[in-house]
Amino acid sequence: AQKVTQAQTEISVVEKEDVTLDCVYETRDTTYYLFWYKQPPSGELVFLIRRNSFDEQNEISGRYSWNFQKSTSSFNFTITASQVVDSAVYFCALSTTDSWGKFQFGAGTQVVVTP
């Protein structure tokens, strides 16, 4: 069975601080895919990034960066120099090759950025 744990329920930061969101996953499959989504207060779900289990290269995209470590089954997400517009709920999700595209979502982490 697949499982995704986002232990942080809510993180509050002051603008320009960095914030790191933790995601720990469990799967027996050797090939799997990890995703991060953002849900701003308006409610829509926005796809941010996908990583494959066979590609541990970390990635930076503007103020966002992702740290994928198979050894610890973690796929963490960092926002550098946070802004008020980063206030949202962030979800980590897992998909495996035999899941027919089904996702297992974590419970989400609420990020609150205050001016």
Next chain:
Amino acid sequence: NAGVTQTPKFQVLKTGQSMTLQCAQDMNHNSMYWYRQDPGMGLRLIYYSASEGTTDKGEVPNGYNVSRLNKREFSLRLESAAPSQTSVYFCASSGQAGAPYSNQPQHFGDGTRLSIL
């Protein structure tokens, strides 16, 4: 370029009433999904359709039925609504023809806020 369209956006029902939530996608995706989102629980899969003509249960299917009307449309029906089904419902789609399903991001509609009194 609408993506995934859900109707209605809001609905209030009385216990025991029935209702169908509609979802349509214009991205030629093979797979479609229905989730519910409750506070502190993330998104939980209700039903999914891996391809046109097939449907299968997800994590929380009780009290719901689905219909994959054609490749574009996937509806969710509550036959006899209960207060426990008060939630935000999201429809999603993924998987272009010929691509492996599991590595494709899902694209979500804007959600339906459903309250059952």
